[in-house]
Each structure stands twice: as C-alpha cells, then as structure tokens.
Amino acid sequence: MDDFSAIRNFISRFVSFSEEEWNAHQAFLSKRSIKKGGYLLRAGEVCNYVTFINKGFFRIYHTVGDEERTANFAFDGNYVTDYSSFVSRLPSADNIVAMEDAEVLNLHYDDLQKAYEQYPVWQKFGRKVAEYIILFMADRNRSLLFLTPEQYYIKVMKDRPKVIANVPLKYIASYLGVTPEALSRIRKRMSVKA
Amino acid sequence: MDDFSAIRNFISRFVSFSEEEWNAHQAFLSKRSIKKGGYLLRAGEVCNYVTFINKGFFRIYHTVGDEERTANFAFDGNYVTDYSSFVSRLPSADNIVAMEDAEVLNLHYDDLQKAYEQYPVWQKFGRKVAEYIILFMADRNRSLLFLTPEQYYIKVMKDRPKVIANVPLKYIASYLGVTPEALSRIRKRMSVKA
DNA sequence: CGTTCAGTTGACTAAGGTCAATTCCCGTGG
DNA sequence: CCACGGGAATTGACCTTAGTCAACTGAACG
Numbered sequence: 001m002d003d004f005s006a007i008r009n010f011i012s013r014f015v016s017f018s019e020e021e022w023n024a025h026q027a028f029l030s031k032r033s034i035k036k037g038g039y040l041l042r043a044g045e046v047c048n049y050v051t052f053i054n055k056g057f058f059r060i061y062h063t064v065g066d067e068e069r070t071a072n073f074a075f076d077g078n079y080v081t082d083y084s085s086f087v088s089r090l091p092s093a094d095n096i097v098a099m100e101d102a103e104v105l106n107l108h109y110d111d112l113q114k115a116y117e118q119y120p121v122w123q124k125f126g127r128k129v130a131e132y133i134i135l136f137m138a139d140r141n142r143s144l145l146f147l148t149p150e151q152y153y154i155k156v157m158k159d160r161p162k163v164i165a166n167v168p169l170k171y172i173a174s175y176l177g178v179t180p181e182a183l184s185r186i187r188k189r190m191s192v193k194a
Numbered sequence: 195m196d197d198f199s200a201i202r203n204f205i206s207r208f209v210s211f212s213e214e215e216w217n218a219h220q221a222f223l224s225k226r227s228i229k230k231g232g233y234l235l236r237a238g239e240v241c242n243y244v245t246f247i248n249k250g251f252f253r254i255y256h257t258v259g260d261e262e263r264t265a266n267f268a269f270d271g272n273y274v275t276d277y278s279s280f281v282s283r284l285p286s287a288d289n290i291v292a293m294e295d296a297e298v299l300n301l302h303y304d305d306l307q308k309a310y311e312q313y314p315v316w317q318k319f320g321r322k323v324a325e326y327i328i329l330f331m332a333d334r335n336r337s338l339l340f341l342t343p344e345q346y347y348i349k350v351m352k353d354r355p356k357v358i359a360n361v362p363l364k365y366i367a368s369y370l371g372v373t374p375e376a377l378s379r380i381r382k383r384m385s386v387k388a
Numbered sequence: 389c390g391t392t393c394a395g396t397t398g399a400c401t402a403a404g405g406t407c408a409a410t411t412c413c414c415g416t417g418g
Numbered sequence: 419c420c421a422c423g424g425g426a427a428t429t430g431a432c433c434t435t436a437g438t439c440a441a442c443t444g445a446a447c448g
C-alpha cells in the first residue's frame with residue numbers, strides 16, 4: 001500500500017484508465033502532512049485544491065457571527081474540498097480543519113484543468129465525481145428538510161457510524177443543526193426508550 | 195425565438211460548441227407539452243430525462259407517509275430533473291409536477307450518454323452543469339442548516355422572487371421546512387416589524 | 389349561491405434554544 | 419501517583435417558537 005494505492009482504487013470505481021493516463025494524473029499529486037487542528041482551508045481563501053485523504057479525518061464548517069455550523073466530515077479514503085469555492089473561484093465560506101494528524105494528497109486547480117483538457121478520461125471522472133457529490137448533497141438536503149434531529153441522529157448512526165464513533169458530540173450537534181444540549185437530551189430520550 | 199434558442203443560450207453559458215456539435219445535440223431533444231397539474235416524473239419511476247423548460251414552472255417534492263416536502267422549484271429557462279435518480283438509475287423518491295401549463299424539451303438518458311461519448315464538449319458540459327448544481331445545493335444546505343425559517347424566507351424573497359410571486363404559500367412553507375401556519379405567522383411578524 | 393380550498397387566527401402542546409451550574413473525562417504538572 | 423485544570427458533556431429552569439388541531443375568512447369557480 002503506497003501513497004497512491006488508495007486514491008487509485010477510488011478513481012477506479014468511477015472510470016477506467018491507462019497507465020499513461022494514470023501517470024499523467026499522479027504527477028500532479030503532492031503529498032502533505034497536517035497536524036491535528038491544522039487547516040486545509042480557511043474561510044476567505046479561494047480553495048485551490050481537491051484533497052484526497054490517506055490518513056486522518058477533517059471537519060468542514062462555517063461561521064456566521066460567533067455561531068459555527070458543521071457542513072460535513074470527510075474521512076480517509078475520500079476526497080475533501082470546498083467544492084463551491086473550488087469551482088466558482090470565489091473566496092470560501094468554509095473552513096476545513098484536521099480532527100487528527102493527517103496525510104493527504106493535493107491536486108491543484110490549475111493542474112486539474114490541465115488534466116481535463118489533456119485526457120478525456122479525466123473530464124469524465126470530473127463529471128462522475130460531481131454527480132456522486134450531488135447524490136450525497138441531495139440526501140443531506142432531504143435529511144435536513146424531512147427529519148427531526150432525533151431521526152437524523154439515528155440515520156447518521158446507521159449511515160455514518162464513523163462520525164458517531166470519532167467526532168465529539170458538539171460537532172455532531174452542529175452537523176445536525178442543533179445545540180449540544182439538545183443532542184445530549186436526544187440521546188437521553190433514546191436510551192430511555194431503548 | 196424558436197423552441198431551441200433558450201436552451202442553446204443556456205448551454206452557451208457553460209461551453210462553446212460548433213454547429214455540428216450543436217446539431218448532434220439538438221437532434222436528441224424532443225418537445226413536449228404538459229398541462230398544469232401534470233407529472234414529469236412520479237416517485238418510484240426511474241428518471242429518464244433531463245428536461246429544459248421553455249414555458250411554465252415545476253415543483254419537485256417528495257412524500258413520507260402523508261407528509262409532503264418541496265425539494266425545489268424550477269422555472270423556464272432552466273433544466274429540471276431528479277438528478278439523483280437520473281444518475282443512479284434507481285427509482286426516484288421525488289415527484290415533479292407542472293404548476294402551470296408547460297412546454298419542455300426532453301433529453302433521454304441514453305441519448306445523453308451517446309452525446310457524452312461522441313463529443314468531448316458534451317462531456318465537459320455535463321461536468322459543468324453538475325458543478326453548477328452543486329453550487330446551488332451547497333447554498334440550500336447552508337440555508338437549511340443556518341437560517342431560521344424567517345431568515346430563509348427573507349433570503350428567498352431576495353434570491354428567488356419568482357418563487358414568492360408565483361408559488362402558493364403552502365408550498366413555499368414546505369420548501370422552507372415549516373407548516374403553512376408557521377409561515378403565515380412569520381409573514382405577520384415581519385409585517386409588524388416593517 | 390354554495391362548494392371548495394388556501395390562508396389566517398386562536399389555544400394549546402411539544403421541542404429546541406438559552407443560560408447557568410454541575411459533573412465527567414483526560415491530560416498535565418507537581 | 420495524585421491533584422489540579424480545562425474543556426466536554428450533562429442537567430435544570432425558563433423562554434421562544436414551531437407543531438397541532440380546530441375554527442373562521444375570503445376568494446375562485448362552477
């Protein structure tokens with residue numbers, strides 16, 4: 001398992017590619033380590049990278065005034081980025097912070113555009129990843145719109161056990177859209193019922 | 195203004211294309227009329243079309259039990275589809291219903307895949323549209339997570355005045371994630387303040 | 389003119405927000 | 419090894435707001 005086997009495996013789930021195409025892509029990847037609490041991106045910066053996570057996990061959050069809400073968590077074996085800023089080239093509203101010491105592979109925006117133009121397969125990969133992200137965002141929208149915080153918490157336990165297992169309660173609460181106090185009470189209610 | 199000028203204009207905002215590429219694409223489009231109250235898609239069906247709206251507008255909603263929530267509205271000059279079902283080829287959870295008599299252009303899934311393979315420009319267009327959708331979904335997520343119903347209502351007034359102007363209150367309420375009674379009271383509070 | 393349905397209003401309930409106090413957990417330094 | 423400090427989590431009391439259910443109004447349509 002070298003540094004590139006996980007990302008190569010990820011990409012293989014979306015498109016087939018030749019060694020040449022792969023080598024061209026791999027050449028664009030740069031390895032980086034981030035300490036726990038370190039930032040991959042800060043609000044106000046333009047997001048210049050899509051980042052594949054080899055080790056560790058990240059929290060994506062934004063602040064309004066002194067309030068903070070968690071947009072998402074990203075674990076090893078997946079990409080993390082602020083897609084909105086990356087695509088629009090506008091300053092990000094989000095922060096991306098390492099929740100543990102992490103090892104990542106960065107792909108720069110400019111390099112990705114080159115990859116898109118050089119090899120149709122990367123264009124196709126870009127489309128498929130975007131489609132894949134849409135599936136997840138549609139599901140998140142549905143959850144936020146439809147579910148009570150309690151129902152959503154139960155759903156996260158089922159669909160994303162890593163979140164429950166690894167993330168402090170207060171961040172889970174802000175991911176669900178409630179206060180830590182509320183989530184604490186929800187858990188209590190659930191344990192009484194069960 | 196023929197039937198294809200609006201869609202051609204829309205696509206031009208994302209990619210440049212030759213006449214040949216355009217003709218190949220246009221050949222896949224099929225015109226259809228839908229009466230007010232008619233369905234473009236019903237929950238349980240696989241969504242086989244991306245639909246460009248020449249006239250009229252649509253509501254996308256899903257039901258759980260006897261509850262109904264509005265995922266989105268789509269107006270003329272834009273596409274409408276259940277992207278999740280269209281991409282995943284799984285049965286849709288959503289319904290898409292015409293809120294007025296409508297004129298649309300349908301593009302079938304199979305034809306779109308052909309277009310992707312035949313001309314790189316359509317592959318690129320597919321990617322860019324997917325990215326564009328992500329921008330909107332990220333914004334919707336943020337709104338649902340961050341804003342009170344009142345704040346969200348104010349945002350919709352500013353960002354999507356067509357929704358306020360054309361959509362019955364009860365559907366706006368279900369788009370914001372509240373009951374019609376709640377939205378009625380929110381409007382009352384606002385009018386008192388103003 | 390009456391039916392229907394959207395919208396409003398009222399009374400009550402339930403649930404989350406807020407603020408404050410307390411407990412728990414864990415790492416650090418004596 | 420133990421005591422302390424600090425942040426996370428919990429709990430309590432109270433407030434605010436949306437949900438629920440029901441009644442009423444008003445406009446649209448036949």
